[in-house]
Amino acid sequence: MxxxxxxxxxxxxxxxxxxxxxxxxxxxxxxxxxxxDFRPVGSHYLGxxxxxxxxxxxxxxxxxxxxxxxxxxxxxxxxxxxxxDAMFWMTFLEMCRVLKDGGYLYLNAPS
Numbered sequence: 001m002x003x004x005x006x007x008x009x010x011x012x013x014x015x016x017x018x019x020x021x022x023x024x025x026x027x028x029x030x031x032x033x034x035x036x037d038f039r040p041v042g043s044h045y046l047g048x049x050x051x052x053x054x055x056x057x058x059x060x061x062x063x064x065x066x067x068x069x070x071x072x073x074x075x076x077x078x079x080x081x082x083x084x085d086a087m088f089w090m091t092f093l094e095m096c097r098v099l100k101d102g103g104y105l106y107l108n109a110p111s
Contacts, residue, residue: 027081030055
């Protein structure tokens with residue numbers, strides 16, 4: 001993760017994430033930092049990615065079909081990931097599906 005993405009993610013967590021939140025991180029493999037570093041102590045953080053590695057709790061075969069019921073997460077985050085996703089629009093729809101009504105979706109992707 002780029003240092004600027006890391007800092008902007010920290011600011012998002014500082015402003016919007018609270019104790020007890022259920023957080024889903026899509027593309028969570030820790031490469032030069034992870035948004036997991038900023039989770040509140042009482043939150044529940046789940047990291048998913050297409051391959052195993054540090055920061056990955058669940059390996060999925062596709063972001064276009066997440067293995068979760070609808071409206072499960074208070075927060076869905078993804079940083080430095082969508083630019084690598086050949087079907088990013090499907091991943092975006094899945095992010096919206098698993099996000100609770102009134103929840104926050106945080107995306108950071110280079111242009």
